[in-house]
Amino acid sequence: xxxxxxxxxxxxxxxGCLVQxxxxxxxxxxxxxxxxxxxxxxxxLGKSEPYDIxxxxxxVMSIEDEIxxxxxxxxxxxxxxxxxxxxxxGNFLVKDFDVGEINEMxxxxxxxxxxPLDRYVRVDYRIPGCPIDKEEFxxxxxxxxxEKFPEQASSTVCSECILKENSCLIEKGLACMGPITxxxxxxxxxxxxxxxxxxxxLSDDANIEGLLHTFKEKNIxxxxxxxxxxxxxxxxxxx
Amino acid sequence: xxxxxxxxxxVPKVEGAVDVLxxxxxxxxxxxxxxREGIRLLERLLIGKSYREIPFIVSRMCGxxxxxxxxTSVQALERALSVTVGxxxxxVREAMTIGGHLQSHLxxxxxxxxxxxxxxxxxxxxxxxxxxxxxxxxRLKKIANTITDYLGGxxxxxxxxxxxxxxxxxxxxxAETLLRQAQLFKETLKEVLEVILAAELPEFEEKTQxxxxxxNDLYPILDGGLTISNEKFFEQKEYEDxxxxxxxxxxxxxxxxxxxKPYMVGALSRVNNNYSLLSDEAKKYCEVYGLKFPSxxxxxxxxxxxxxxxxxxxxxxxxxxxxxxxxxxxxxVKYNVRxxxxxxxxxxxxxxxxxxxxxxxxxRIVEANIITPTAQNYKSIEHTLQKYLxxxxxxxxxxxxRRVEELVRAYDPCVSCSARFLREH
Numbered sequence: 001x002x003x004x005x006x007x008x009x010x011x012x013x014x015x016g017c018l019v020q021x022x023x024x025x026x027x028x029x030x031x032x033x034x035x036x037x038x039x040x041x042x043x044x045l046g047k048s049e050p051y052d053i054x055x056x057x058x059x060v061m062s063i064e065d066e067i068x069x070x071x072x073x074x075x076x077x078x079x080x081x082x083x084x085x086x087x088x089x090g091n092f093l094v095k096d097f098d099v100g101e102i103n104e105m106x107x108x109x110x111x112x113x114x115x116p117l118d119r120y121v122r123v124d125y126r127i128p129g130c131p132i133d134k135e136e137f138x139x140x141x142x143x144x145x146x147e148k149f150p151e152q153a154s155s156t157v158c159s160e161c162i163l164k165e166n167s168c169l170i171e172k173g174l175a176c177m178g179p180i181t182x183x184x185x186x187x188x189x190x191x192x193x194x195x196x197x198x199x200x201x202l203s204d205d206a207n208i209e210g211l212l213h214t215f216k217e218k219n220i221x222x223x224x225x226x227x228x229x230x231x232x233x234x235x236x237x238x239x
Numbered sequence: 240x241x242x243x244x245x246x247x248x249x250v251p252k253v254e255g256a257v258d259v260l261x262x263x264x265x266x267x268x269x270x271x272x273x274x275r276e277g278i279r280l281l282e283r284l285l286i287g288k289s290y291r292e293i294p295f296i297v298s299r300m301c302g303x304x305x306x307x308x309x310x311t312s313v314q315a316l317e318r319a320l321s322v323t324v325g326x327x328x329x330x331v332r333e334a335m336t337i338g339g340h341l342q343s344h345l346x347x348x349x350x351x352x353x354x355x356x357x358x359x360x361x362x363x364x365x366x367x368x369x370x371x372x373x374x375x376x377x378r379l380k381k382i383a384n385t386i387t388d389y390l391g392g393x394x395x396x397x398x399x400x401x402x403x404x405x406x407x408x409x410x411x412x413x414a415e416t417l418l419r420q421a422q423l424f425k426e427t428l429k430e431v432l433e434v435i436l437a438a439e440l441p442e443f444e445e446k447t448q449x450x451x452x453x454x455n456d457l458y459p460i461l462d463g464g465l466t467i468s469n470e471k472f473f474e475q476k477e478y479e480d481x482x483x484x485x486x487x488x489x490x491x492x493x494x495x496x497x498x499x500k501p502y503m504v505g506a507l508s509r510v511n512n513n514y515s516l517l518s519d520e521a522k523k524y525c526e527v528y529g530l531k532f533p534s535x536x537x538x539x540x541x542x543x544x545x546x547x548x549x550x551x552x553x554x555x556x557x558x559x560x561x562x563x564x565x566x567x568x569x570x571x572v573k574y575n576v577r578x579x580x581x582x583x584x585x586x587x588x589x590x591x592x593x594x595x596x597x598x599x600x601x602x603r604i605v606e607a608n609i610i611t612p613t614a615q616n617y618k619s620i621e622h623t624l625q626k627y628l629x630x631x632x633x634x635x636x637x638x639x640x641r642r643v644e645e646l647v648r649a650y651d652p653c654v655s656c657s658a659r660f661l662r663e664h
Contacts (some may be wrong), residue, residue: 010256013302013655014299014300014301014302014305014655015254015255015301015302015303015655016299016301016302016303016305016395016396017302018302019302019303019346019395020302020395022346022350022380023380023381023384023394023395025377025378025380025381026374026377026378026381028377029366029370029373029374029377032362032363032366033366037363040249040251040252040256041251041252041253041254041350042252042350042361042362042363043251043252043350043351043354043360043361043362044360044361044362044363045251064275130299130396131302131393131395131396188392188393188398189392189398191392192392192398192399192406192407193399193406193407193570194295194392194398194399194401194406197295223288223289
């Protein structure tokens with residue numbers, strides 16, 4: 001019986017999500033023994049046969065990225081966007097970009113952009129986070145192998161934080177995005193006393209106005225660029 | 240007659256996307272190293288942001304060495320704001336940094352380089368023949384990551400380092416638990432060293448300028464002055480007098496020069512310049528395997544990383560022993576936000592890393608300059624590859640391709656880090 005073929009690709013990225021997969025360690029050993037894993041980083045490049053599952057990390061920042069992405073999409077049954085850059089274009093890092101300004105600064109260079117995968121191809125599933133949670137990756141991987149599509153976490157980071165009985169950082173005067181951010185990370189940053197940055201994207205029914213109102217009431221200052229942007233929104237940089 | 244000899248597109252088993260083009264031009268080899276990562280993170284992105292966010296953002300430059308970016312930026316911002324942290328905080332940061340270095344070297348030596356050494360294509364082929372060594376490497380990796388997970392919150396893109404200290408100090412039992420893990424690491428490491436230290440590597444030598452931190456007491460990773468091959472010495476804040484850049488239109492990464500010429504950073508430079516500060520055990524291994532430093536062979540960067548791991552694992556045990564009997568006074572010192580400028584130069588796993596910031600009085604970043612190790616090595620890779628290929632007699636293009644890859648891999652490039660940064664004036 002043919003081994004199931006898994007491809008791991010990265011476009012423009014820091015490869016942190018890929019390193020998280022390497023951090024599965026013993027589990028990774030079993031994955032490498034059980035499946036045919038193709039990845040440039042591991043040096044396991046194979047023939048260009050179809051992939052059963054392709055994981056793509058990173059955002060599209062050039063024509064080359066776009067071409068590679070489309071090639072992978074054409075060759076895979078299931079395509080999974082791995083990490084914040086692939087899911088949302090790395091909004092978590094950018095947050096406040098006026099592309100025109102950047103293009104003016106670099107005349108002659110390519111226009112700057114950082115697009116999520118779904119702007120170019122159909123994405124079957126998203127594993128958000130910056131970086132991804134490695135246990136979440138493995139749980140999703142197993143579900144996809146069984147041809148079950150795992151549901152996206154519907155909780156917020158705030159609810160996961162409360163379940164861990166952490167002391168609330170908003171109460172301490174920090175601009176924590178937990179209440180409007182998709183859960184699934186076990187509220188790791190607030191657990192280490194760092195306010196949530198929203199790296200997993202907006203939760204399903206994010207009440208941004210409500211959160212801003214709460215911050216205002218508690219005199220918590222929020223830089224406009226700190227909010228996760230709405231889909232398609234490009235904000236201007238304050239001078 | 241010019242003709243393209245070899246183009247290796249997307250060198251496998253390195254971090255990031257890089258192509259290497261080799262052309263024969265009038266009997267001479269011309270080498271171009273083209274970083275292909277998108278212009279992902281610009282220093283411009285940091286401008287206007289609050290200093291508190293900087294460490295979180297810069298760690299996303301690289302997934303293999305996020306810790307050193309995070310901590311170097313914290314140190315630079317602390318200098319800009321005139322903040323001093325206590326020794327116990329520094330030790331926690333050093334411990335998690337060492338965790339990051341060990342993890343990075345393990346990936347480079349055993350996932351990227353070992354296949355070349357044993358003549359296999361990749362780690363999967365090695366698993367098929369010698370699963371034990373891969374299992375042991377993964378066990379070591381797990382320990383290295385555990386150190387950073389506990390002290391930094393997370394091994395990839397750490398959470399706790401912040402200006403003034405840490406967001407959360409480790410509780411009493413943690414240091415003791417990690418100490419046992421670090422001792423286990425030190426013992427287990429011995430099982431996988433032989434295959435690297437005894438490896439037959441090309442004897443090719445090409446002397447260059449070896450830039451690293453320099454210290455008189457402790458093998459330098461997070462602080463120190465700078466030295467070029469132990470011949471010239473300078474302070475961190477003088478770096479701009481020595482390091483200049485070149486924009487090559489064929490690469491999305493900047494290339495750098497030291498005194499106008501190519502130079503090398505990384506484990507080889509560190510070991511060449513600070514050999515006397517290595518642990519006795521590390522020096523013993525050098526003797527046993529006949530390793531002589533200073534070495535001028537770029538391939539020795541591989542063995543230098545292994546020797547460094549021996550030293551760093553001892554240093555880690557030492558730090559954790561001290562932390563086990565430390566009581567932390569506070570997690571973060573109080574400080575005032577003010578205008579300032581600060582530089583911090585550290586040793587990332589792959590070499591010298593420079594973070595330089597100017598902060599406005601409201602705490603927002605006005606100017607940023609970040610110089611990564613791999614960007615500094617590009618010219619050295621081009622120059623050395625040129626010389627190396629001239630010594631090879633084989634004309635089989637596949638073999639030449641392999642030689643190109645092997646030399647590039649010896650430098651352990653991290654292309655994501657190096658992809659284009661532009662200075663905002």
